[in-house]
Amino acid sequence: MSRRKHLRHDDHDNHERWLVSYADFITLLFAFFVVMYAISSVNEGKYRVLSDSLVTAFKQPPTSTKVIQLGNQTVMGAPPKAVALPAPPVPNQATAEQARKMQEMASKVKSSLDTLIDQGKVKVTQSKRGIAVEISDSILFDTGRAELQAPSIDALTKLALLVKDTDNLIQIEGHTDNAPINSPQFPSNWELSGARAASVVRVFAAAGVAPQRMVAIGYGEYRPMDSNDSPESRARNRRVTLNILADNKDEVAVLPVDDSAKPAGQ
Template sequence: MARKPYDDSPSEHHERWLISYADFITLLFAFFVVMYAISIVNEGKYKVLSDALGDAFGGRGAATQVNSQVEPVLPLSHLVNRKRNEAARRERERMAVLARDLSATLLPLVKSGQVRVTQNARGVGVEINASVLFDQGQAALHSDAREVLQSVAGLLKDDTHRIEVEGHTDNLPIGSRQYPSNWELSAARASSVVRLFIDSGVAEPRLSAIGFAATRPVAPNTDPAGQTRNRRVAVMILAAP
């Protein structure tokens, strides 16, 4: 019986792709490890990882070359804080410009000490002595006061910041029929200024009127000078949060 001839041709290997696939997965894993490592700025850990990968994939020289070409990726929280700080800086600059414009518009009253323009963390404040705006014990605006407030409104009507108008009094009781206490008087004075701002083109939703009576003095109420200082209207332009 004839022997079957020996076939020494190489057999087909249908799973050779597994070798290439495994190499690809290994390289992909190494790539993501490197991306994760450079996303966290830590020079000590970064150097250790870089040296280890260099030894595994061709020596330290290759790892050093890759390290010099890849810039570290900053964490997301750092980018968010940087944008927030930049927005806060721009807002402070806008408020500083507004404070300068208001001071220039009210310069004669600022020089006489009847108006004070200040800037703080809340925003820009315009403090106006009540004698500039009202008769004693009244909440109706003088005609001259209307011109002053209209010039302020002209600067604010095209702005977008919220505005709080505060009425303040001294500690002397009023007890009139129209205003039974300083609470009613301070609130009425703040409302008079708000109404004028609205009539001058300031958007109504931006405005609020607050009466504080004598609860927030800026000077002692022990003498006429201090009482005059405490009778005031404060216009507060609030900085964006």
């Protein structure tokens, strides 16, 4: 009886034997990683790059928490940097001297033509480009002709003597109204305006102004000062303009077209 009990006890199954196999597997796996670690090597260059990047990132100052509004979104960002405005240009001595000379010349021109200015026949203006003297054709030419009237030659000669001893270039422009002309001498207003400008150039040359300083330009009817819808406005468009250029020593500059100055409908 006791023997049967003993035999039954020895035949009892052991359900925890899998732990032995599992422990052996973990031991082998640990040994494998130890061997792999032992034979591996660290890339020192990449390690240093990573290390330097981290150090640089942590050394940078923190960005501002100032709120920047972009449309309907609000973002955080650094404050805008101040932009230094350029200093205003300082005119040099030569420029200041040139401006002083042009101012004196403009005063002399106005004084010599004061009577015609008071009558509204002459207009003198000054700008950075120089001095512009606009003369109505009614005191210079007869209708449809390019020969100067005798009284106007004296006024032009007086003006030429004021600029004779300077080195400023002189641009003389002829302008007409839009009334067509078709004669053997002047087939169009181009020829008439150019001939009138050339007549003034000849007076200046006769007074002693160097011819190489002057140019005659005919604009015809294409640069009006006023509309051509009345006799008065057409009379204002018939003119000769003398431009005493301020600082064009190398070439005679032609004034570009200013569309804003044209009358409506031109």
